[in-house]
Amino acid sequence: MLSLRSQAVRGGVTGVAGGLFSGLTGVGGGAVMVPMLTNLLKLSQHQAHGTSLAIIIFVASAAVVPYAIAGNVDWGLVAALSAGAAAGVYAGARAMQRIPARQLRLLFGLFLLATSVRLLIG
Amino acid sequence: MPELVTELIVGLAGGFLGGLLGVGGGVIYVPAIVIFLGEGQQVAQGVSLVAIIFTGLVGGVTHFRHGNVDAPIVTCVAPGAIVAAVLGGWLANLMPADALQRIFGVVILYVGASMVWSAWRAGPRQDERKP
Numbered sequence: 393m394l395s396l397r398s399q400a401v402r403g404g405v406t407g408v409a410g411g412l413f414s415g416l417t418g419v420g421g422g423a424v425m426v427p428m429l430t431n432l433l434k435l436s437q438h439q440a441h442g443t444s445l446a447i448i449i450f451v452a453s454a455a456v457v458p459y460a461i462a463g464n465v466d467w468g469l470v471a472a473l474s475a476g477a478a479a480g481v482y483a484g485a486r487a488m489q490r491i492p493a494r495q496l497r498l499l500f501g502l503f504l505l506a507t508s509v510r511l512l513i514g
Numbered sequence: 515m516p517e518l519v520t521e522l523i524v525g526l527a528g529g530f531l532g533g534l535l536g537v538g539g540g541v542i543y544v545p546a547i548v549i550f551l552g553e554g555q556q557v558a559q560g561v562s563l564v565a566i567i568f569t570g571l572v573g574g575v576t577h578f579r580h581g582n583v584d585a586p587i588v589t590c591v592a593p594g595a596i597v598a599a600v601l602g603g604w605l606a607n608l609m610p611a612d613a614l615q616r617i618f619g620v621v622i623l624y625v626g627a628s629m630v631w632s633a634w635r636a637g638p639r640q641d642e643r644k645p
Contacts, residue, residue, distance in 0.1 A: 403590030411595035415602020416614075417621050418559025419540025420566045423628075425591075433587055442574070442582030447591050449570040452563045454596040458603035459560030466557055469547070470564045472518055476525025477532075477539065477565055481572065484533025491534065497633040500535055504626030507545050511619035 394434065402432040410447065415455035420448040517551075524550055525565075532569065539569050541625050544618060555611040555618065563603075 394402070406428040414421035422444045429440035459465050528542040540562045547558035577583050606614055 399587075400590050403587060404594045407591040407594030407596075408598040410591070411598030411600075412602040413621075414563075414595075415599040415604070416606050417540070417602075417618050418544050418562040418606070419621065420570065421595075421599075423541075423621070423625050429587070429591075435584060435587065438582050439584050442577030442580070443584045443587050443591075445570055445577055446574040446583045446588050447595055449567060449574055450592045451595045451599045452566040452570060455599035455603040456560060456563040456567070457600060458607050459556065459563060462556070462560075462607040464554075464556040464607060465560040465564060466553065469521060469551070469553070469557075469561050472521035473525035473528075473543070473547075473561060473565055474568055476522040476527075477529035477569065480526040480529025480531075481533040481569060482529075484530040484535075487530070487534055494633050494636055497535060497629050500531065501626045501629030501631075501633060504541060504622045504629065507549075508619045508623035508626060510549075511545065511615050512623070 399433065402428075406432060407447070410444075411451050411454070414448070414451045415458070418455075418459075420444075421451050422448060520550060528565075529569070535629075539565050541622050545622065548615070555614045556607055559606060559614070559618075 406425055409428065410421035410425035413419075413424045422441075425444045425447060426437075426440045429435045429443055430437060435443060456465065524543075524546045528539050528546055531542050532539045543562040543565055544555075544558045547553050547561060548555060551558075553561070574583065
């Protein structure tokens with residue numbers, strides 16, 4: 393069990409790292425926060441995922457402010473994308489029960505690696 | 515309106531993959547918006563963040579119902595995260611787009627590599643899902 397003080401310090405470090413990462417890159421920050429929540433704050437993998445998602449609501453809401461001020465949020469695109477995404481998330485979560493996850497994660501990981509090469513070199 | 519159709523498809527595919535793989539939409543949305551919709555890196559990141567607010571709300575409520583949100587941890591992580599997120603977003607909007615795109619490239623290199631690594635390490639036998 394962590395003391396309240398060390399929980400506050402470790403929580404602060406996790407928040408600053410996740411928030412900075414999210415604001416700078418436009419992703420939620422779960423990739424940074426989930427490992428910190430399990431290693432530094434001793435949460436289980438499931439607790440870390442749920443807790444990270446709850447924090448991401450605050451993180452993304454705050455991070456979007458400077459983008460909106462700079463005029464870098466295309467609200468028409470947001471509307472179309474969100475409409476598609478709402479249906480997609482639902483279908484994806486249902487399909488998750490039936491599709492072998494490991495091969496899929498492997499494939500998608502390779503796809504991300506290929507995309508990163510394109511972004512880094514292209 | 516072919517543009518609207520492309521936008522809907524990018525949203526649908528991003529949401530589907532995100533839901534299926536349990537990854538946040540950002541690593542899918544940002545490159546998809548840049549590559550398929552031809553927007554700049556900053557706009558892609560701004561739009562991605564708004565989409566993440568919605569998916570975070572849906573996912574967060576679901577996890578909360580299952581008792582998987584540690585509220586005291588949220589209260590000690592969120593304040594620093596909010597301040598740092600504004601700072602990070604401010605920096606991103608000052609940066610040249612190609613520098614930002616390279617930072618993003620490193621991010622998905624890391625996420626991709628860790629997905630491949632964990633899937634590889636899990637081995638073919640442990641394919642069943644965690645409860």
